[in-house]
Amino acid sequence: MAEKKGEPKRRWQGFTILGWVVGEGIGILAATSFFDAEDYLALLPLAILGAVGGYLVVRATLSRMPDKPESFDFENK
Numbered sequence: 001m002a003e004k005k006g007e008p009k010r011r012w013q014g015f016t017i018l019g020w021v022v023g024e025g026i027g028i029l030a031a032t033s034f035f036d037a038e039d040y041l042a043l044l045p046l047a048i049l050g051a052v053g054g055y056l057v058v059r060a061t062l063s064r065m066p067d068k069p070e071s072f073d074f075e076n077k
Contacts, residue, residue, distance in 0.1 A: 001059075006068030015058050023054020 002012040027050020028043055035042040 001062055004067055005062060005065045007062070007065065012058070012062055015061075016055060019054035019058035020051045021054070023057070024048070024051035026050045026054070 002009045024047050027047040030050065031043040031046035034046075
């Protein structure tokens, strides 16, 4: 999707990893506020939901960007 938008692919791969890790951290913080910190199995679903949420935020940000304009080939038209 990044190449279609004319954006560097590596940059958006980095944003995706960063969004996943930050979202997972937010999910863990939210889970520890609701559950006992020693109950690790209760933390896992909220951590995963946070991670997926972070990914979806990055994907939505990229999808709202305009597509790269098509180059027009004057010689073949």
